[in-house]
Amino acid sequence: MGNTATKFRKALVSGDEALAWQLYEGNPQFRDSLDPNASYGEQYQHNTPLHYVCRHAMTRLLRSFLFSKEGNPNKRNVHNETCLHVLCQGPQILLLPEGALSPRLARPQRDEQRRADCLQMILSWTGARLEGGQYEKANVNATDNHRSTCLHYAAAAGMKSCVELLIQSDADLFMEDEDKLTPCDHAERHHHTELALSLESQMVFSSASAQQSSGDAHGETSLLHYKEPYEGLKLQDLRRLKDMLIVETADMLQAPLFTAEALLRAHDWDREKLLEAWMSDAEGCCQRSGVTMPTPPPSGYNAWDTLPSPRTPRTPRSPLTLTLTSPTDSCLTPGEEGLATCGICFCSISVFEDPIDMSCGHEFCRICWEGFLNIKIQEGDAHNIFCPAYECYQLVPVHVIESLVSREMDQRYLQFDIKAFVENNPSIHWCPVARCERAVRLTRPGPGDNDPHSFPLLPSPAVDCGKGHLFCWECLGEAHEPCDCQMWRNWLQKVTEMKPEELAGVSEAYEDAANCLWLLTNSKPCANCKSPIQKNEGCNHMQCAKCKYDFCWICL
Structure with missing residues (x-):
């Protein structure tokens, strides 16, 4: 038995499917005792x-492990990888010590087809019954x-x-990985x-809502089908919301x-404000926004059928034939006749550089372009970068x-682009809690909205970012x-x-309530023992007189 188990393990590690299947099928006692979920140490x-x-991608063994041996593809190894991770990894995986997962061989179409077959089996797998009455499924977002997920x-x-x-x-x-x-x-x-x-x-174009992680899960309760007029947004939701708004407006x-x-x-x-300005003066609207008036696309085409994708390789300049009559002809000097001149460094732009297409026609060399853009992004002015030419207010395209x-x-x-999208959008606010990267979008009812399940919006509504951080939409303070x-x-x-002297003669209950209100207004609880602390002078470095805990007054 021990010899068979060792041979089987070596066959699995080396990827010898034929030998592994022979050992598995040829020894019923070993097959019955094998636990596909047991760690090899x-x-x-x-x-x-x-x-x-x-x-x-051993399809026969995988089918037997999943559907006959109660194999669980959600089991993890030391790298927290599930079976979906290792199935979808390509040949660029790092080499690990003996016994670790080794790079698979490059077997282009056949290998991918086998992995797709294995993936279908794992996705159709159902495990134990969970508390909610559902059955465990393979976690594709683990x-x-x-x-990194298996999709990465x-x-x-x-x-x-x-x-x-x-x-x-x-x-x-x-989903974003650590990079x-x-x-x-x-x-x-x-x-x-x-x-x-x-x-x-x-x-x-995806309209599916982003899946919430277990840490972000927030139970929603409804009363008479009432739906809150606000929603908490993660960074992925903000990108999706921004992209969808741009696509719909462009169309x-x-x-x-x-x-x-x-x-x-x-x-x-x-969008309503934009449409009103567009209908009154489309050309002036474009000029004030720093873009040129778009040319209508051919009939029968979608608005961006003719647009190059940012990832589409640019067409290089047509080849230029140079006839050298002397050794000095190979030197390109500033201002040389027939060559474009950079508007920043005033050097000639090499014919071998890919052109930077700007609708305004101004030309700059790649080095000056890169330096200019880096400075603008570092200054935080990434959402409003104009052409570097003097008094040119043409926006630089994203691509x-x-x-x-x-x-x-x-x-x-x-990051700056998303930040500018939120800060310039009156219907979206960042959550004011420190280190919370969520935002909240508030939908105000229009004059024609007659939803029977909605209630009138209060002057200063309380909103929740989705992590339990409740705050006032107007003043961004505590909800009131x-x-x-x-x-x-x-x-x-x-x-x-x-x-305190004003409380003389009042009831004890009123005095207690007033004291509590004073503490809430003029003190903060210690981060360690929760005792109320008042700051009346000095720097922001605080020490609790009760438990001697050090903390920052601003960060508390």
């Missing part, structure tokens, strides 16, 4: 037989130690069929251009996506920025509905000015 990175079967690995490996199966099973397209990269970013990084474009289009105006984004930004992301700056700077640009912000400020001022 620390030497083997705590991988289970099911991990190795998925790693090498993350490993690098915060499948996209990086370019396995299109596996990617499609995962998306059909509600895999999160917007803030989505599956679409991984596909682009590994030069799977067609797959990256497909993922990008699904991210833009309505028959304009490029970049033009629609600039128009929306100039009108506080209010130009992405093609010139580094990956790190591009990520910072996207139904009273408005001015009444709340007056009440706090009244409590602050209250003196």
